[in-house]
Amino acid sequence: MAKPSALENLTQALQCLPGVGVKSAARMAFHLMQQDTAGAKALARALDDAVVRLRHCSCCYTLTEDVQCATCVDPARDQTQLCVVETPADQAALERTRAYNGLYFVLMGKLSPLDGVGPREIGLKRLFDRISPEGDERVSGTPIQEVILATNFTAEGEATAHVIGQALKGLPVRVTRLSRGVPVGSELEYVDVGTIAHSFIDRR
Amino acid sequence: MAKPSALENLTQALQCLPGVGVKSAARMAFHLMQQDTAGAKALARALDDAVVRLRHCSCCYTLTEDVQCATCVDPARDQTQLCVVETPADQAALERTRAYNGLYFVLMGKLSPLDGVGPREIGLKRLFDRISPEGDERVSGTPIQEVILATNFTAEGEATAHVIGQALKGLPVRVTRLSRGVPVGSELEYVDVGTIAHSFIDRR
Numbered sequence: 001m002a003k004p005s006a007l008e009n010l011t012q013a014l015q016c017l018p019g020v021g022v023k024s025a026a027r028m029a030f031h032l033m034q035q036d037t038a039g040a041k042a043l044a045r046a047l048d049d050a051v052v053r054l055r056h057c058s059c060c061y062t063l064t065e066d067v068q069c070a071t072c073v074d075p076a077r078d079q080t081q082l083c084v085v086e087t088p089a090d091q092a093a094l095e096r097t098r099a100y101n102g103l104y105f106v107l108m109g110k111l112s113p114l115d116g117v118g119p120r121e122i123g124l125k126r127l128f129d130r131i132s133p134e135g136d137e138r139v140s141g142t143p144i145q146e147v148i149l150a151t152n153f154t155a156e157g158e159a160t161a162h163v164i165g166q167a168l169k170g171l172p173v174r175v176t177r178l179s180r181g182v183p184v185g186s187e188l189e190y191v192d193v194g195t196i197a198h199s200f201i202d203r204r
Numbered sequence: 205m206a207k208p209s210a211l212e213n214l215t216q217a218l219q220c221l222p223g224v225g226v227k228s229a230a231r232m233a234f235h236l237m238q239q240d241t242a243g244a245k246a247l248a249r250a251l252d253d254a255v256v257r258l259r260h261c262s263c264c265y266t267l268t269e270d271v272q273c274a275t276c277v278d279p280a281r282d283q284t285q286l287c288v289v290e291t292p293a294d295q296a297a298l299e300r301t302r303a304y305n306g307l308y309f310v311l312m313g314k315l316s317p318l319d320g321v322g323p324r325e326i327g328l329k330r331l332f333d334r335i336s337p338e339g340d341e342r343v344s345g346t347p348i349q350e351v352i353l354a355t356n357f358t359a360e361g362e363a364t365a366h367v368i369g370q371a372l373k374g375l376p377v378r379v380t381r382l383s384r385g386v387p388v389g390s391e392l393e394y395v396d397v398g399t400i401a402h403s404f405i406d407r408r
Binding site: 005006007009010012013014016017018019023024026027028029030031032033034036037039040041042043044045046047048049050051053054063065087088089092108109 | 209210211213214216217218220221222223227228230231232233234235236237238240241243244245246247248249250251252253254255257258267269291292293296312313
């Protein structure tokens with residue numbers, strides 16, 4: 001074997017990253033060792049640091065370093081709206097729009113029966129505790145009035161939104177879903193038929 | 205800011221990997237922290253370990269943990285052939301073929317004038333020291349008789365092979381290049397014209 005084991009170990013370890021196979025991992029390992037050992041050291045420190053310091057927000061369940069995340073403790077946010085997203089990355093995408101000033105609930109996943117991820121695994125129980133009056137009092141004095149389902153518009157995301165919507169029917173909250181439709185800036189000719197059909201159904 | 209700084213740091217640090225932008229990095233960071241903290245710890249250890257232990261082989265310049273790599277010290281390898289490759293990954297690809305039993309020289313790069321990488325940066329001097337009689341004696345008793353240029357068939361790789369070929373003209377070694385041609389198993393109809401043209405030129 002010509003390759004040293006430290007390089008093989010690194011190539012192996014890099015494959016824990018989503019979307020990285022053996023060839024990408026080998027390329028990454030080579031790049032780091034040949035051209036960016038400083039980056040490799042920084043990455044090692046960031047990984048250790050994140051593993052040690054990150055935990056789930058007691059309120060919205062996103063990843064944070066404190067008991068509650070900065071959004072949940074921000075008094076300027078609208079305490080009556082709760083936006084349900086799949087991941088912190090989705091939350092960040094919504095925050096970038098500056099179109100929403102309410103609170104969030106991060107599922108940290110989506111329903112995916114084929115992978116063994118059911119309602120229990122994505123923490124629907126936590127979501128109900130958050131919304132229902134008792135759970136809400138524990139968190140803040142203002143009850144949630146609207147739950148906005150902002151899971152992805154994939155099969156799993158739609159299923160997740162549907163299950164949550166059904167389950168919330170008994171609670172005194174308005175449940176809405178982000179609108180489907182034609183992306184801003186796109187020409188109808190190049191938009192898929194499913195999207196156009198939905199933009200008819202959801203027309204204003 | 206809703207996102208904690210440890211997560212932001214990790215997202216930032218992951219972008220040192222080639223081909224990883226801010227969105228991929230965010231997805232990777234989230235995946236590691238939510239589903240694979242063991243993988244994150246293992247990756248941090250592998251990175252630290254590789255940075256500390258890896259160095260360049262004194263003979264072929266590949267990455268190794270010893271003074272000389274396993275290939276260079278293997279007496280069963282043909283000591284008269286030297287295959288010049290760009291990276292350890294290319295070397296590994298050639299080794300997988302089991303079609304070559306000589307030695308290697310790993311450039312650890314390629315000529316890329318636009319990125320400021322000239323003949324000096326990719327260590328052509330080291331290559332000449334390796335091939336020329338004095339340099340060769342230091343390494344092993346048998347002089348190199350054939351240099352096989354196995355740089356990639358990209359513009360930079362071809363340029364690198366050309367420059368090395370020109371520079372080796374004065375030395376008493378045979379300089380060859382891997383043949384270009386139609387990939388095994390492919391149909392002519394679907395092969396690009398440049399490749400077919402080269403397979404005419406290099407026909408046997």
